[in-house]
Amino acid sequence: MAKSIIDSSEEKLHFAGHETFPLRYGWLKKAYDAVVEEEKSGISPGSIFNDEKSIATFGVGRNMVLSMKHWAIATSVLISREIPGERNSRISTGMLGDILFGEGLDPYLEHPGSLWLLHWMLASRPGRATAWHWAFNEFHEPSFDRELLRRRLTQRCEELVEAGRMGKGRSVSTSTIKRDIDCLIRTYYAGSKGSRRAPEDSIECPLAELGLIQAAGVGELFRFRRGPKASLPDAVFLFSVLDFWENIYPDRRSFSVEFLTFERGAPGQVFLMDEEAVADRLARLESLSGERLRWDESSGMRQLYMHDAVNVDRWEILREMYKQDLQAIAA
Structure with a gap:
């Protein structure tokens, strides 16, 4: 029988962090390049994400800066390590980031394999993107809407709390779970043409190209697209x-x-x-x-x-x- 998130006691689980923004084109390279520049300048890598100058550096608002950092770490483009006695975790470049951006083998994510790699990093293990891992590994309904996902993830989080996996006295709020579910769907589903979406949703996540979440009829009903994946190298x-x-x-x-x-x-x-x-x-x-x-x-x-x-x-x-x-x- 397949194990659940609860069985991975070595993993520290995280919810939220994306500031409600799905990953966007260009974000990973900008985050990677900024950390490399800090390393060259002798500055503690990752400081830019906590600096007031980050807004001017990246050309986005403060919440998007935090989202960029989150996605870069969640996809292993950057690595975050907690050091005992230090307030902030240490940021360094990850091997995937080095290959894609450092070595310049696919800096603009034009190769279809790159998107599959990013998805693998997000969903293969719990941790920075726990809801993503749960959805692809433990949720097996043939079709679903946001509410069903929310209820099932809430149930799983309650089990995690009981198992002591969330830390003493910790729980995940309903609003946090709802935001994770919304962001998860927007990560893989771009919406149908002509659909009414907020301006911030008009720039779709590159992972939507994988077609892993599709509409399942009219309304807000979805399904995971299972079966062979022709574009997966x-x-x-x-x-x-x-x-x-x-x-x-x-x-x-x-x-x-x-x-x-x-x-x-x-x-x-x-x-x-x-x-x-x-x-x-x-x-x-x-x-x-x-x-x-x-x-x-x-x-x-x-x-x-x-x-x-x-x-x-x-x-x-x-x-x-x-x-x-x-x-x-x-x-």
């Missing part, structure tokens, strides 16, 4: 398998198709893929990994194996994907 799927493997189950040497489809935080859950779609992907990973992974379905069990003492560099897999695609475009 095999290299990104391989990255997700390795990331899941190394961070959550580092001592295992094999996974079944069922496990990688239905376990919380697994690629099948996060990418909303069914069992056959996951199996099709896994069958292609042996050659893509340079045969360091082995796919075996001869016994009918359909298992993915990692050779003992073999470490597959998931970040190098991404670099090769971008470089090969850039060369193909140049040719």
Whole structure:
């Protein structure tokens, strides 16, 4: 049986932080570049987000500055580390940020794989975007509206409080949950053409291009789009398998198709893929990994194996994907 958020006792859970704004185009690069500039100048990285000059630096209001910081950390473009005895956490660049923006392999998020990577970082583990992780890994209704999501997430938060996962005496307010649900839907659903939306909603989140949340009839009824994902590159799927493997189950040497489809935080859950779609992907990973992974379905069990003492560099897999695609475009 798949575990729930409650079982991940190592994760510190967070709600809100986005200031009601979904991620916007350009925000991640601006946040990354600002932190890199501070590092070069000898300034404590991340100070800009708490500085009064941040409004002029980023050209947005104070709430949007905080939202930019939130999304950069939630997607692992930036890394936030709490240091005992220090008031503010330390900010540094993350590996994904270094590849996309530092190395310049996709600074404007034009490669479809980049959006899938950002989604993976948001939804594969609880933490900075707990509601996102919960929605893709624990909520399985065929259709839903905002109210159903709110009620179910409220119930989960009550369970987290009882389990002591929210900290002593802490709870999540109804208004916070409502804002998280609204922002979650706006992250993946751009709305139908001609729909009446507030001016601040006119700039859609880049993750809406993934089409993971769709309208389910008239009114405010939605559904998650499950099944094969044609725009998801095999290299990104391989990255997700390795990331899941190394961070959550580092001592295992094999996974079944069922496990990688239905376990919380697994690629099948996060990418909303069914069992056959996951199996099709896994069958292609042996050659893509340079045969360091082995796919075996001869016994009918359909298992993915990692050779003992073999470490597959998931970040190098991404670099090769971008470089090969850039060369193909140049040719």
